[in-house]
Every structure is written in structure tokens, then in C-alpha cells.
Amino acid sequence: MNTVQQVPDLSRLSSRIPAAPSIGSTTVSQPDHIHLSFGFAADSLFPLEVLEQSALQAIRQDGTRALQYSGAPGPRYILDWIQRRAASHGIQAGTAQILVTNGATQGIALAAQLLLEPGDEVWVEAPTFFSALQAFRLCGASIQAFPIDGDGVQVDKLEQALIGAVREGRALPKLFYTMPVYHNPGGVTLSLLRRQQLADLARKYNFYIVEDDAYAELNFTGQTYTTLYELAPERTIYLNTFSKIIAPGIRLGWMIAHPLLVSRLRILMLGSSTAVFTQEIVAHLLDQLDFEQHREQLIRHYRSQRDSMVAAIRSELGDQVSFALPEGGFFLWLTFPDTVNTAEMQPIAEQHGVSYVAGSHFYHDHSGHNHLRLCFSYCTEERLVEGISHLAAAYREYQEEQLHQGADIPMRY
Ligand SMILES: Cc1ncc(COP(=O)(O)O)c(C=O)c1O
Known part of the structure; x- marks a missing residue:
């Protein structure tokens, strides 16, 4: 050949x-x-042993349905699990507001595709997660960044920039991407005061917050934080993932947003749901694992x-x-x-x-x-x-x- x-x-x-x-x-x-x-x-x-059991169960109990496009119980179980878990973090969302994705990375890419036209403004933290930068660049966004300090992104600087943009007739951001807890790479957490200010700014200047909460469960101090989603649910697209709590290789994450946004996100996924078989396995896993x-x-x-x-x-x-x-x-x-x-x-x-x-x-x-x-x-x-x-x-x-x-x-x- x-x-x-x-x-x-x-x-x-x-x-x-x-x-x-x-x-x-x-x-x-x-x-x-x-x-x-x-x-x-x-x-x-x-959790390798439980995963092994779960994979066997997924094949033996509902293998044929789990290997179809849909029809197996696993995806529904996952949705219910996410709904309960989100509620424990203060997020009240119906299952029509939850979309299971191929990891939080796909969530970032989908949020970018949902909101952006080439040339649109995306505002981010400096520093920020490099895959998010890549997702926004791929949508042709024009990116501006705002520094973080020990309390997260400096929201006053963001407000100054918004005021300046209005005064000078420049474009306002379509979205602001933030990692409010245990920032990658900064390690910092956004203070409650700044969360409230950011939620107010999103309403006043009409932009969406993309809240990447990937590390939310890995909280070393027990101190809990009000999510941006809770403060401005109509303005926030919330992202999370099983990568940090189960394993990254299962490639499962989720988005929570208004049902009108979620129905469009489903269209962006071209009607294809996230791997049913993987969800079936993870559903068995979550059923057996003492998650706490x-x-x-x-x-x-x-x-x-x-x-x-x-x-x-x-x-x-x-x-x-x-x-x-x-x-x-x-x-x-x-x-x-x-x-x-x-x-x-x-x-x-x-x-x-x-x-x-x-x-x-x-x-x-x-x-x-x-x-x-x-x-x-x-x-x-x-x-x-x-x-x-x-x-x-x-x-x-x-x-x-x-x-x-x-x-x-x-x-x-
Ligand atoms: C802030 C943040 N968001 C998303 C991801 C990716 O998550 P996933 O494995 O679910 O795509 C990471 C992983 O490095 C991350 O640090």
C-alpha cells in the first residue's frame, strides 16, 4: 500500500x-x-472496583437499551442526581434546565457557540483557563481580560470598563467567563460581595455569565459560597463536571441554564445526546457509591x-x-x-x-x-x-x- x-x-x-x-x-x-x-x-x-461492577451491570441489566440512541434509564438517573446535587449547592433547577455534556469543556464550547457571532466581545479573568480562551477564539471572539486578586476577579475594573464602553459607544461583552471557586490557575475564590456586584452588572449591562464550577466539590475548608447562578439565574450558564469527582476519562459534565437556552443548546448538539452507555455505567456507579x-x-x-x-x-x-x-x-x-x-x-x-x-x-x-x-x-x-x-x-x-x-x-x- x-x-x-x-x-x-x-x-x-x-x-x-x-x-x-x-x-x-x-x-x-x-x-x-x-x-x-x-x-x-x-x-x-x-473508584475502580465500583466502576467495574457498574460496567458489568450496565451491560447485563439493560445492555441493549444502553447501547441504543436512547431508552435506557441511566441518563434519567444522572439528571436526577445532578438536580439533587445542584440543590445542595443552592441551585434550584428542573431537569429541563440540565444538559449532560461531554465534560465541562464541551459546556464552555457550547455556551460560546450559543452566544457568539464573530467579532463579539468576550470578557474573561486574567489569568483564565486556556481551553476557554481557545473556545472563544474559535468563535471569532474579541477577548478582554480583567485581573484577579486574592478575592477573585476585580469586579470594579470590570465595571469601569463597562462604563467606558458605554460612554465611548464601544461594544459590550456578550459573556463573561469566570471560575468563581478554586480558580484554574489562580487558586482563588470570588468573594460574596463581588459575586453580588457581578450579578448586578450582568443585569445592568445585559451580558451572560458563564460560571465554571468545575472544582466546586473539592472544598478544603467547608466554607460554602452562593453561586452566581443562584444570584442571577436568568443571566447565568452554569457548568460542572464529573471529571474531578469521579474520573476525567468518563467525559461527563453538565450545564444548567434557563430551559429556553437549554432547548437551543440541544439543537447545537445536533440532537445527539452525550454517550448513553457511559451514562448508564455512571448511573450504576452513583447508585452504589457513598458519594459523601x-x-x-x-x-x-x-x-x-x-x-x-x-x-x-x-x-x-x-x-x-x-x-x-x-x-x-x-x-x-x-x-x-x-x-x-x-x-x-x-x-x-x-x-x-x-x-x-x-x-x-x-x-x-x-x-x-x-x-x-x-x-x-x-x-x-x-x-x-x-x-x-x-x-x-x-x-x-x-x-x-x-x-x-x-x-x-x-x-x-
Ligand atoms: C476550570 C475548568 N473547567 C473545565 C475543565 C475541564 O473539565 P472536563 O474534563 O469536564 O472537560 C477543567 C479541567 O482542567 C477546568 O480546570
Whole structure:
């Protein structure tokens, strides 16, 4: 067989699709490296035994219906489960308001497709989740970003920009994308006051809030927060996922929105529901799993991972870095002195056998040169501590190189 292929005519492809993904080159492939870049769940916590039982039950009890387009009981069970779980977070939603998706990432993409025309304004946090940036770019959005601090996004800056846009006759945002709890990558949580202000702004300036609550269940402190959905249900498209509480590979998440929006989102999914068979398995799993106990186990594990990483950073990098202590989630966001460029430091870190995600990936304009994201969820505690020690060694080497280059000029790109 002739395997030489004709090069396809790439000029016929949509100009909105970049030639390469926005992230990928930043992760190292060597298996012996310590992957502090991977935003992965801890595989030791996947409920494998219950999943095995559940998969067997899905095949044996209702296999033929579960393998059809529809008709199996699993999807209905999942909807009811999500409805109850959402209610426990203060979200009162009927099942007509819930759409099960192929992960929260699909939820972001669907929300973007639902709302955006090319050229529309999308406003985001700086930094923000890189896949969301990619989803908005793919819709041809014009992106503006607003800084976060220890209390989440600085809503006063957003308000100033809205006032300025009205005064100067510029376009207002169609949507504001936010991760109000345990932000990826910032680790911070939006204060109640700012939530209320944001909900008021959405009403006043007529934009939608896309609330990405992916880490909501991984709450290390017990402190609960009122969701933006609860504060402005008619203005909010709410997203969540089973990735962080069961396993990312099952690719199940959900959206909650007004039924009129959900019925259009169903049209966007071209009438195809999210994998029925997977939902059937997960329905059996949720039926058997003591979810509260499972969640507490996840929290205990991830909190301890966070504490180990924080202690290692404090001892190895001391006052060279600053960060907010995350009250949940997976990530620590380090800020180095302004002269540091974490993208330039990356090859040195790789030589030391450790990976991270350089800060620029989380900014629509590729700024954020002196930040980096570390993930504490994936590696064992021992490896986390070892990884931080490698990172500190890489940083020292990078600083020495900078000194040799006489680099007193801040390095940026
Ligand atoms: C904020 C945020 N939203 C969504 C996702 C993706 O979730 P899913 O696996 O459900 O697509 C992630 C995962 O990294 C995330 O950090």
C-alpha cells in the first residue's frame, strides 16, 4: 500500500482554527519526569472496583437499551442526581434546565457557540483557563481580560470598563467567563460581595455569565459560597463536571441554564445526546457509591497534597515567590519577580526533570511572563516535594544564567 499522502489544501480550512493547539508543547513526555504541569486527577482515587461492577451491570441489566440512541434509564438517573446535587449547592433547577455534556469543556464550547457571532466581545479573568480562551477564539471572539486578586476577579475594573464602553459607544461583552471557586490557575475564590456586584452588572449591562464550577466539590475548608447562578439565574450558564469527582476519562459534565437556552443548546448538539452507555455505567456507579464519603476522601487527599506542595515551596523558594493559598481545587499559581520569564526557564526545568505550565498560556495576550501554574493533584506527595526541589534548582540555574547575560533588563515577550 502506498502510504505517501497528498498534502491537503489547508487554505480551504476555517481560518479560525490555529495550526497548533494553544498548549501541548509545554508538557514533557518523559515518563520519569515529575509532571507538575498536568491538571490531572489522582488516579489512586478513581473508584475502580465500583466502576467495574457498574460496567458489568450496565451491560447485563439493560445492555441493549444502553447501547441504543436512547431508552435506557441511566441518563434519567444522572439528571436526577445532578438536580439533587445542584440543590445542595443552592441551585434550584428542573431537569429541563440540565444538559449532560461531554465534560465541562464541551459546556464552555457550547455556551460560546450559543452566544457568539464573530467579532463579539468576550470578557474573561486574567489569568483564565486556556481551553476557554481557545473556545472563544474559535468563535471569532474579541477577548478582554480583567485581573484577579486574592478575592477573585476585580469586579470594579470590570465595571469601569463597562462604563467606558458605554460612554465611548464601544461594544459590550456578550459573556463573561469566570471560575468563581478554586480558580484554574489562580487558586482563588470570588468573594460574596463581588459575586453580588457581578450579578448586578450582568443585569445592568445585559451580558451572560458563564460560571465554571468545575472544582466546586473539592472544598478544603467547608466554607460554602452562593453561586452566581443562584444570584442571577436568568443571566447565568452554569457548568460542572464529573471529571474531578469521579474520573476525567468518563467525559461527563453538565450545564444548567434557563430551559429556553437549554432547548437551543440541544439543537447545537445536533440532537445527539452525550454517550448513553457511559451514562448508564455512571448511573450504576452513583447508585452504589457513598458519594459523601468518596468526596471526603478526595478532599482529605487533595488538601494534604496541597499542604505538602505549599510547605515544599516555602522551604525551597521562600520569598522568591508569592501565591494565594487555594481553599480547594488542583492548582497553585506562583508569581516570581518581574525579571523572571517562566517560558524561558522551562527548558531548564525540563533538564531538571520537572514540568509546569508557563503563565503566558493563561492570558489572551500571552502576558503573565513571571507566573507559572503547578498542579498538586496528580503526583504523589513524595514526588511533589521532589518536583519542587527540582524547580528550585532550575530557578537557581536560570538566575545564574540571567546574571551571566547581565540581564538587568526585564525579560518579556
Ligand atoms: C476550570 C475548568 N473547567 C473545565 C475543565 C475541564 O473539565 P472536563 O474534563 O469536564 O472537560 C477543567 C479541567 O482542567 C477546568 O480546570
